[in-house]
Amino acid sequence: MHDILLILTVGAVTLMTRLLPFIAFRKKSYPVVEYLGDVLPFAIMAMLVVYCLKDVQLLTGNHGICEIIGVLSVLLLHLWKRNTLLSIIAGTMIYMVCVQMIFV
Numbered sequence: 295m296h297d298i299l300l301i302l303t304v305g306a307v308t309l310m311t312r313l314l315p316f317i318a319f320r321k322k323s324y325p326v327v328e329y330l331g332d333v334l335p336f337a338i339m340a341m342l343v344v345y346c347l348k349d350v351q352l353l354t355g356n357h358g359i360c361e362i363i364g365v366l367s368v369l370l371l372h373l374w375k376r377n378t379l380l381s382i383i384a385g386t387m388i389y390m391v392c393v394q395m396i397f398v
Contacts, residue, residue: 343365346361347361347365356397359392359397360389360392360393360396360397361389363388363389363392364385364386364388364389364392365385367384367385367388367389368381368382368384368385369381371384371385
């Protein structure tokens with residue numbers, strides 16, 4: 295019974311955190327909220343790229359070749375197809391194949 299109550303509580307809190315912004319900002323749109331909606335996706339992606347590449351050792355191991363191949367494949371796929379999801383999934387797959395099979 296304790297587990298069920300815990301799961302229901304966590305679910306309710308998660309649902310409320312997702313619904314609260316829509317409830318709070320449904321009447322009028324604030325310029326700062328619109329600005330953040332435009333800017334944050336790019337900032338988050340840039341931060342993820344920096345986080346993923348922060349531990350790459352260019353002078354040891356495989357010299358970051360897999361990471362460079364992965365990043366370049368994401369960039370080229372995105373410039374070619376303009377599909378973010380395709381670029382991220384394909385880039386991740388190319389990186390994983392490179393790490394797991396090519397540079398073992």
